[in-house]
Amino acid sequence: MIGRLRGTLIQKSPPWLMVEVGGVGYELEAPMSTVYELPELGREVTLFTHYAVKEDSVALYGFLTERERRLFRDVQKVTGIGAKIALAILSGVSVDDFARLVAMSDITALTRIPGIGKKTAERIVVELRDRAAELGGVGGPVAKGQPIPADPPSEALIALQQLGYKPAEAAKMVKDAFEAGDTAEAIIRKALKAALRT
Structure with a gap:
């Protein structure tokens, strides 16, 4: 299990990142909430990671905060939600805003997130509402910066x-x-x- 990476940010093509650690380039997929806060290329970055193994693929996801990673994992426990929708949630709203929308049962706002239809939004509310206050857990950012892409x-x-x-x-x-x-x-x-x- 790969739980955290610290290395040099060498590539950034949202939502894909590459971090070099000890001469090995790790390719990760990250939500825009993480991409927004990444340092410039060539700078050191620390990411919390989620390692996913499926029948036909292996994927590594990166997050600047433990809260993001925990929410990414929590929402995938909801029926019908996979990694792609979990990333879209984190890209569309902050951890705190998502918890607030769930607590308020705001189906309409949840359906504005790509990949979430009305039925999925309703399942999110039903399955996570009782835990809205603890969604995402605790933790702060481990790196900050302002990237400057070419185009x-x-x-x-x-x-x-x-x-x-x-x-x-x-x-x-x-x-x-x-x-x-x-x-x-x-x-x-x-x-x-x-x-x-x-």
């Missing part, structure tokens, strides 16, 4: 599509959110916030 709009477009948005929908979200000087993370953050408001 922010294109990077944001790809990331939104990987989060489950259709190409045309993702393109419109990027177009509406983009302002000169924005990083990809800023574009994605604004696009996701706007999607949750509509």
Whole structure:
């Protein structure tokens, strides 16, 4: 089991990251909540990890905080939710906001997260409401920074599509959110916030 990695951030193509540890490059998939806070390429980063083994694949997921990793694991206990939707949840709302939406049984807001339909949102509320106060557990960030990608709009477009948005929908979200000087993370953050408001 790989529980934590500390090494050099050498690649970042949301939601994919690569961290070099002792000469070995570990490829991880991470939620946008983690990507937003990553340092620049070439800097040291520490990530909490979740190692998943399936019949036909092995995957490694990375999180800046233990709270994110715990929520990622907790929501997958809900019937019908896998890693992709768990990442979309963390990319669309903070751990605290998600816990609040569950506690308030806010089905409408939950369905604005990519991949979550009404039935899934209802299952989330039913299965997690009693534990809303403890969702995500405790813990703080272990690294901070401000990355500067080469082509922010294109990077944001790809990331939104990987989060489950259709190409045309993702393109419109990027177009509406983009302002000169924005990083990809800023574009994605604004696009996701706007999607949750509509």
